[in-house]
Amino acid sequence: xxxxxxxxxxxxxxxxxxxxxxxxxxxxxxxxxxxxxxxxxxxxxxxxxxxxxxxxxxxxxxxxxxxxxxxxxxxxxxxxxx
Numbered sequence: 001x002x003x004x005x006x007x008x009x010x011x012x013x014x015x016x017x018x019x020x021x022x023x024x025x026x027x028x029x030x031x032x033x034x035x036x037x038x039x040x041x042x043x044x045x046x047x048x049x050x051x052x053x054x055x056x057x058x059x060x061x062x063x064x065x066x067x068x069x070x071x072x073x074x075x076x077x078x079x080x081x082x
Contacts, residue, residue: 001082002057005071007064015039015058022056025081028074037062 004016010028017032019041040060046053072080 002059003061003064004058005080006066006068007061008067008070009034009036009063009065010070011074015041015061019056019058022054023081028071034063036064039063 002016002019004010004013004019007013007016010016012029012032012034014032014035017027017029020027038061039058042057042059044055044057046055072078
């Protein structure tokens with residue numbers, strides 16, 4: 001699971017914005033202003049026949065500042081990305 005869903009900076013983070021782009025999801029912001037320190041991203045590749053899916057998850061970041069439920073507060077009622 002992406003640690004960003006519980007990060008104080010998720011709604012203005014350049015890395016999370018890139019992950020949203022990779023997942024073709026709506027952005028929390030179109031103009032992120034926070035450039036995090038040393039984010040680590042795991043990319044899991046799943047293939048089924050000729051279909052290739054990639055899942056991007058931020059698993060570490062020196063700038064991570066925990067704020068439990070931050071993403072859910074910004075998108076009430078939506079399923080939390082996993």
